[in-house]
Amino acid sequence: xxxxxxxxHVTGTGPANVTQYYIKxxxxxxxxxxxxxxxxxxxxxxxxxxxxxxxxxxxxxKQNILGLKLAKTLKKPxxxxxxxxxxxxxxxxxxxDEEMNKVERRTLELADLVIAVSRTFCEWLKEYxxxxxxxxxxxxxxxxxxxxxxxxxRSERRRHMILSVGGGMPRKKIRYIxxxxxxLRAGYDPDMFLCVIGAKGADSDKIAEYDFVDDRGIVSFEExxxxxxxxxxxxxxSCFETFGLAPIEALxxxxxxxxxxxxxxxxLIKDLHDEDVIxxxxxxxxxxxxxxxxxxxxxxxxxxxxxxxxxxxxKSRSKALTSKLSKLVLQK
Numbered sequence: 001x002x003x004x005x006x007x008x009h010v011t012g013t014g015p016a017n018v019t020q021y022y023i024k025x026x027x028x029x030x031x032x033x034x035x036x037x038x039x040x041x042x043x044x045x046x047x048x049x050x051x052x053x054x055x056x057x058x059x060x061x062k063q064n065i066l067g068l069k070l071a072k073t074l075k076k077p078x079x080x081x082x083x084x085x086x087x088x089x090x091x092x093x094x095x096x097d098e099e100m101n102k103v104e105r106r107t108l109e110l111a112d113l114v115i116a117v118s119r120t121f122c123e124w125l126k127e128y129x130x131x132x133x134x135x136x137x138x139x140x141x142x143x144x145x146x147x148x149x150x151x152x153x154r155s156e157r158r159r160h161m162i163l164s165v166g167g168g169m170p171r172k173k174i175r176y177i178x179x180x181x182x183x184l185r186a187g188y189d190p191d192m193f194l195c196v197i198g199a200k201g202a203d204s205d206k207i208a209e210y211d212f213v214d215d216r217g218i219v220s221f222e223e224x225x226x227x228x229x230x231x232x233x234x235x236x237x238s239c240f241e242t243f244g245l246a247p248i249e250a251l252x253x254x255x256x257x258x259x260x261x262x263x264x265x266x267x268l269i270k271d272l273h274d275e276d277v278i279x280x281x282x283x284x285x286x287x288x289x290x291x292x293x294x295x296x297x298x299x300x301x302x303x304x305x306x307x308x309x310x311x312x313x314x315k316s317r318s319k320a321l322t323s324k325l326s327k328l329v330l331q332k
Contacts, residue, residue, distance in 0.1 A: 004031040004048040007058030015059035015083040025318035068110035077332040080111035092171040094202040118264030121242040142317035147252040160191045163231035167198025173237040179284035228253040256300045271306045
């Protein structure tokens with residue numbers, strides 16, 4: 001079986017990184033997009049769809065419509081790896097876009113199989129799009145075990161530094177982390193500060209009102225790893241997070257983590273304690289209390305040892321994806 005995997009794998013975004021991991025680990029002979037210009041990509045889609053036994057589109061893109069229509073015309077089975085829900089996430093982020101919604105809905109209509117990046121997200125999709133419930137399946141994102149080789153010891157970290165990823169996107173709920181740090185500075189650690197990385201968004205102005213926030217904007221993957229190495233705690237407070245690679249990357253660099261219960265990546269960790277999880281992402285008091293607890297009693301070693309490295313590796317995930325695609329080909 002020959003796979004054609006289409007989608008961005010170079011920009012460094014979460015979906016692009018996932019696509020890159022699959023390219024590295026799927027069976028030898030897997031085809032993937034190499035061209036950058038739109039005309040060249042269109043030609044590439046045509047040629048490689050003909051050559052492949054099954055086509056897979058990873059991540060939201062208008063090119064998915066062209067490719068999936070072509071696959072139907074050529075009677076090639078097709079799958080769509082769904083990293084997030086554009087329609088729902090844009091509404092949370094106060095950036096509704098009807099054109100993007102139409103593209104996403106059309107993609108769901110055309111694909112034979114829709115693969116979510118976590119079990120939690122898969123179940124959510126079945127409820128949000130009941131008309132497509134029979135198409136949804138999942139392959140939980142994997143772990144890049146190479147990231148763990150240079151984990152930094154707790155004693156070498158900046159004990160006043162709290163780190164979060166997501167910039168000004170409202171769904172990341174970083175403004176409530178700001179409120180929590182404000183409380184902690186008043187009654188626990190006056191030198192505590194919050195380092196935020198990510199693009200500007202509707203919450204950026206509110207976040208900027210706190211003078212202890214170090215807003216780094218968009219940083220390179222390498223810079224992100226360096227910040228994981230420095231931080232005392234990484235906090236992910238999202239109200240909706242289909243997976244979220246950042247907490248796992250932080251753990252693998254030896255950084256303690258605190259995540260909201262909505263973070264899909266937590267399903268990789270079996271021995272979660274209540275103090276590891278934010279139950280109410282808008283409760284600054286709970287967030288502050290749990291940040292303090294994680295600082296004083298690091299969970300990094302306990303949680304990272306609970307990860308099943310082999311079964312959660314990208315090699316294992318690629319085998320799972322290949323198995324689902326093989327079944328799809330046989331059904332066709």
